Amino acid sequence: MRREEQSMADNKTPKTSVTRRRFLEGTAGVAAAAATTPLFAPAVHAQEAVTLRYLGTAVNQHKEIADKAKEDLGITIEYIPVTTDDVVRRAVTQPNTFDLIDIEYMSLKNVVPTGNLLGMDTKRITLSDQITPLFTKGEIDGKLVGDQGTAPKKVIWMPSENAKEFADEPTQYMTLIPTVYNADTLGIRPDLIGRPIETWAELLNPEFKGKTSILNIPSIGIMDAAMVVEALGKHKYADKGNMTREEIDLTVDTLIEAKKAGQFRALWQDFNESVNLMASGEVVIQSMWSPAVTAVRTQGIPCTYQPLKEGYRAWAAGFGLPRTVEGRKLDAAYDFINWFLSGWAGAFLNRQGYYSAVLETAKENMEPYEWAYWMEGEAASQDIMSPSGQLLAKAGETRDGGSYNERMGGIACWNAVMDENVYMIRKWNEFVAA
Secondary structure, eight states: OTTTTTTTTTTSSOTTTOHHHHHHHHHHOOOOOOOOOOOOOOOTTTTTTTTEEEEEEEGGGGHHHHHHHHOOOOOOEEEEOOOOOHHHHHHOOOOOGGGGGEEEEHHHHHGGGGGGGOOOEEGOOTTTGGHHHHHHTTTTEEEEEOOOOHHHHHHSSESSSTTTSSSOOOOSSEEEEEEEEEEOEEEEHHHHOOOOOOOOOGOOOGGGTTSSSEEEEHHHHHHHHHHHHHHHHSOSSOOOEEEEHHHHHHHHHHHHHHHTOEEEEEOOOSHHHHHHHHHTTOOOOEOHHHHHHHHTTTOOOOEEOOOOOOOEEEEEEEEEEETTHHHHHHHHHEEEEEEHSSSHHHHHTTTTTOOEOHHHHHHHTHHHHHHHHHOOOOOOOOEEEEESSSSEEEEOOOOTTTTTHHHHTTTTEEEOTTTHHHHHHHHHHHHOOO
16 A cells, blocks of 8 residues: 555645545445344453453444444453554554554565564464465465466465564464455546556556656556556566566656656645646546545546556555563454454455455345445446435446456555665656656
C-alpha cells in the first residue's frame, strides 16, 4: 500500500489533503444490514472492559466499525492512525505500543524476521477455513493468479507461533488474518478520450501528451511504470515487484524520456490532486485509486476505472498480533478478529468497493442487489449510492472490472518492497527531478 499514505499523512501535508484511506474514513457512513448471529463465543465480556490499541492506516479505522464492535463485544477500539512506513517502524521498534496491528503483506519481509509478530493461531480463528483462497493458495475460482511482487500466499504461513521466518506450506499459524484488498488499474475520462482503452501502454501514448499523470510514490509508481514498459514490449520482467538494478534503470529511463517529451501533466502524490486533475479534464488517463474514481463520479463527471488486458496491480492488508500482547488483551484481539470476519465489517467495506476476507459472511450482511452489483458484476437493479449517500451508479450500470472473480482473477502483480529499494528510490528521484 503501497505507501499511499506516506507522503499525504506527513505533518507537513495540508489539512485538506486526503488519502485513499482517509477518504474512505470520512465517507464511510452507509448503514449495514442487520448482523447475523455471531459465529463465535467471545472470551472477553462487556463487564470485563478491555481496550485494544489498534495500529494501522485509516482504511479500516472507521468509527462505525469501532462502535459496532463495542456494541457486540464490549471491547473498546482505540485507533492509532499512522502512515504505512510508521506502521512498519513501530512493528519493528515498539511492539509494546499496540495490541493489534493492521499492516500490509508487502511489509512482512521487514517485520517477521524481528520476531515481533506472533503467529496467528488458526485454531482460534473460527472462520480460518473460509478465508478466500486468493490468500491461502493464490487462486481465484480454482485458477492461479499472478504472483509477482509480494503475493500474500508467499508470506501468509509461519512454522510456529514464535517463528522469525515464513513457511512454504500451510501450517497452524498465519502471519496475518486478511482485512481488505483490491486490484488497481488506470483511471480514464471516457468522454474526453472517445475511444476504447485496453492497455497500460496508453499511459505513454503521444496522443495524450500533456494529459497523463503517474503517482509519485516510488514503490507503487515504478510498478505502474513497469506495467507500461511491458505493455510497450520494451522488456519482460522476471518479477516487477523485485527488479534488478538494470531493470530499475530501464524503467526509470523510460519515464524520464517521456517526461522530457512533455507526456505528463503532473506527478501526483495526494488523493485530492488525482481527483482534481481528472475532474478538471487536465488529465484524461492516469494512475488512480478506486475511491478517487468514485469522488470524480459523484461530481457527475464520467470516470472509469479501466480494466486492461495486461491485468491489475494488487495490494492487501491484514491483522497481526505483537509478541507483547497476552492475557485478556490477547483474548480480546482474537474476539475482535473473529467478529471482523463474521460479516458486518466485511459488508461495510465491500460497499466501498473493497473486498473482505470471508466472502460468505459479508454476503449475508448485504442486500441481494448490493452483492449482485459489487461482487457478481451484474447490472444494478436499483441505484447504488456512495457511503456518503451520493449517487454512485444508476440502475442498469455495472461495476468497472466486472465480478470479483474477473477483477481479482486478473492480477498481474502485487505491491512489494524490492531488495533494491534504496537504489530504486534514488533513481525514482532522478525521474522526479528530470
